[in-house]
Amino acid sequence: MEKSAIFGNKALPYALLVPQLVITLVFFYWPASQAVWQSFLREDAFGLNSEFVGLENYQALFAQPEYYKSMLTTLVFSSLVAALSLSIALLFATQADKNIKAAPVFKVMMIWPYAVAPAVAGVLWLFMFHPTLGTLARPMRVMGMNWNPLLNGNHAMALIVMAAVWKQIAYNFLFFLAGLQSIPRSVLEAGAIDGAGPLRRFWTITFPLLSPTTFFLLVVNVVYVFFDTFGIIDAVTGGGPAGSTTTMVYKVYADGRLGGDLGGSAAQSVVLMVIVIALTAIQFRYVERKVQY
Amino acid sequence: MVEHRRWNDIVAYLVLTLGVLLVVFPVYVALIASTHDAATVVNGNMPMLPGGHALENYYRAIFVGGSRASREPVGHMLINSFIMAMGIALGKIFISILSAYAVVYFRFPFRKTAFWIIFITLMLPVEVRIYPTYKVIADLKMLDTYGGLILPLIASATGTLLFRQFFMTIPDELLEASRIDGAGPYRFFKDTLLPLSVTTMAALFVIQFIYGWNQYLWPLLITTQDSMQTIVTGIKKMLTTTDELAEWQLAMATAILAMLPPVAVVIFMQRLFVRGLVETEK
Amino acid sequence: MASVTLRDIRKTYPGGFDAIKGIGFDIPDGQFCVLVGPSGCGKSTLLRMVAGLETVTSGEVDIGGRVVNHVEPADRDIAMVFQNYALYPHMTVYNNMAYGLRNRGMPKDEIDSRVREAAKTLELATMLDRKPRQLSGGQRQRVAMGRAIVRQPKVFLFDEPLSNLDAKLRVAMRVEIRKLQRRLKTTSIYVTHDQLEAMTLADILVVMNGGVVEQIGSPLDIYGKPRTTFVASFIGAPPMNLIRLRDDALSAIAAGTGAGILGVRPEDLVLADAAPEGGIALDLTVETIERVGAETYLYGSRTGREATVSSTPGELPEGEMIVRIPGLEAPTIGTQIRAVAPRDKLHLFSADGRTRIES
Secondary structure: OOOOOOEOOOOHHHHHHHHHHHHHHHHHHHHHHHHHHHOOEEEOOOOOOEEEOOOHHHHHHHHOHHHHHHHHHHHHHHHHHHHHHHHHHHHHHHHHOOOOOOHHHHHHHHHHHHHOOHHHHHHHHHHHHOOOOOOOHHHHHHOOOOOOOOOOHHHHHHHHHHHHHHHHHHHHHHHHHHHHHOOOHHHHHHHHHOOOOHHHHHHHHHHHHHHHHHHHHHHHHHHHHHHHOHHHHHHHOOOOOOOOOOOHHHHHHHHHHOOOOHHHHHHHHHHHHHHHHHHHHHHHHHHHHHHHO | OOOOHHHHHHHHHHHHHHHHHHHHHHHHHHHHHOOOOHHHHHOOOOOOOOOOOHHHHHHHHHHHOOOOOOOOOHHHHHHHHHHHHHHHHHHHHHHHHHHHHHHHHEOOOOHHHHHHHHHHHHHOOHHHHHHHHHHHHHHOOOOOOHHHHHHHHHOOOHHHHHHHHHHHHOOHHHHHHHHHOOOOHHHHHHHHHHHHOHHHHHHHHHHHHHHHHOOOHHHHHHOOOHHHOOHHHHHHHHHOOOOOOOOHHHHHHHHHHHHHHHHHHHHHOHHHHHHHHHHHOO | OOOEEEEEEEEEOOOOOEEEEEEEEEEOOOOEEEEEOOOOOOHHHHHHHHHOOOOOOEEEEEEOOEEOOOOOHHHOOEEEEOOOOOOOOOOOHHHHHHHHHHHOOOOHHHHHHHHHHHHHHOOOHHHOOOOHHHOOHHHHHHHHHHHHHOOOOOEEEEEOOOOOOOHHHHHHHHHHHHHHHHHHOOEEEEEEOOHHHHHHHOOEEEEEEOOEEEEEEOHHHHHHOOOOHHHHHHOOOOOOEEEEOOOOHHHHHHOOOOOOEEEEOHHHOEEOOOOOOOOEEEEEEEEEEEEOOOEEEEEEEEOOOOOOOOOOOOOOOOOEEEEEEEOOOOOOOOOEEEEEEOHHHOEEEOOOOOOEEOO
């Protein structure tokens, strides 16, 4: 879509674009192209010299068992977070969509965690489940569970999943509620007249009509887990224990900072870029399909 | 639907109340912890009711800082966070409303190119290009500066797309009427476009303020001096001592303080927040 | 005050589409000119070229003796009323009207007196502090008018200004606009697709179709002597009956004229047993009856022919005829009737419908 009513000035539009273009070029394109370039270089330990090594960084990367492990971790982490936060949010949204008086209050009470920083959310959950001083860790130990997210990789994963889900419910809830409210009442009423009970109506009418929202949220959630959960992981586990919560994004950070392997880190960045671009492309195709509706 | 009205409502209230409890509980625990002294918190048997050390803890957190290492008082971090969040929100509004104005209301060579240059940024969050960006900031001697904290985070297309989308909904006739009324590009922008964009700007502001305030990885990397720390990165540093030494009651007070501004923004500007969230995601 | 002259105006869009294919006419000072035609005929484009909102591909737009092709809209001394009014939603009624004057650097008290004067004329005096969204459709329309008249321009341009109003209000505003224009004596160009609006408002009526002018003249001339079958069926409601002449009794009427199409308006047909001297008689089967109160329309097919219906002006619906009769008394559906018309009420056109044939 294009405007047909426009101004005829020639120089002005360039002047208007300068601030954004300069910032984008300096702080986006320069570093992004550096990342690609660096992924073909190897620096010596002091960062004084670098030589072109072609695809060696990539070869090294894909020869690392840890890298596959981080992929698996990312996969597990994102599936758990997406599945849990989507289904819990859907449950709450269907209830809040009912015509109850307190619905607006519940809505506010549900959405505020969106505003909590991931790192802060991580600290809150760490505190509750901290093996020695956590309020909830004690009852778990009393029940005979040997709970220790600082030493047990599965426990650590469970903890960051909980924190990430807790934060993401707000977002999913909001979009599910909007999606539910955009379903015309008359369609559900027609279903009721056709003899479908509430549960049947949900699965045969509401849920299919909600599928564009669900799909959109699925992609957004995966992107969220990829990038926005960095703070949670760093605050709760620092990628440990023994790398069991090191996701791909966390590994970029950890390898570059702690290991000083900038070439390897850059190669990982490039792989991530490809994944993100693929995800975005999927999202675009979905948007296109929505237009055809 | 008329059927089982009462039961239906009761189920809804039950489920939602349960949900709210789940959502509120972690914050409640943090709030309680921030009112007890260190010994009570650390012994692992903290009561579930507020203690009497609230004032002391918050006072220490805000003005003094932790006792064991040379920590910054949180008051200073709050100021840094505020400057960073405001800078990101305002900076983004400023650059994106101008560029959206250019691509929507003008025709010029390379218009599409310029749009795509900006648009592509959507695909790659800062986390992906973190070290090269760090290096750019270092080369520009912008480590430990507000500019370094702010500028890389506003290099993205969300605002431009949001304004573009909004401008497209403004009827063409409004521009035509302005031209007949003798308004050029500057006057049209100032007298018509800007006043009409107020809600969109506010919605973008809310979202970007929260985004800026909650940044973690970026400030963690490029601030080396404690005096430039933001509150979200500060909490983590309070806990990176051994468990026995970590001052959890102060960390929890800090967590509460770190949540307060963005959560208040969501609650008090709920409508703008929802609008911003829904529209930036389209 | 000024006259407007268009000289061989053409408009070709970048895609190669010819929206206006050479149009030229004069609007003398103070006259009310209405451009009418179906949607897509180019009438709005032509108006917007006069306003300066569209570039002119070739030809000249002349306002008051000055060629304005390359003059900015603001400097053409025109004012325009848009279909959706295009009021500034964030400004009060007062500021909506004052904005254009302020941009011209007019002194404050002059602005104030002009706005208040216009507000009084348009009965908006009590609403000056309101925002457009607090006004009804009719009031918004009047603000749009007010914004135009405070400028005291040489030419008013109206782009379907009444089409967003409901039917009743539309009639009332139509009368208002005409009264106002008579009083101010400002040259006006008015675009509409509503032939009734066109007939009642125009001093000069320009009927357009497909980027060309079909006919220019006074409304009554055009109604009385349409030059093409397009004009014949576009002006007048219900439209003129058009009959393709074949080898039957009717063609005798046109013998020796070379005409291929016979036209007769529904209001010129009467029910009678025999045709008047030199006139025609049509035998019809009544298919539908529309009673609208003071009169009744009979829809019939000529006996022996299938009726087809067409809503496109200028197209010949085979066999379908409309007859207007006064009052509510009507024959029942299915009966045979005979409708007749005298010779002087008949219109003859060439077989392609592009030329009127006088005889």
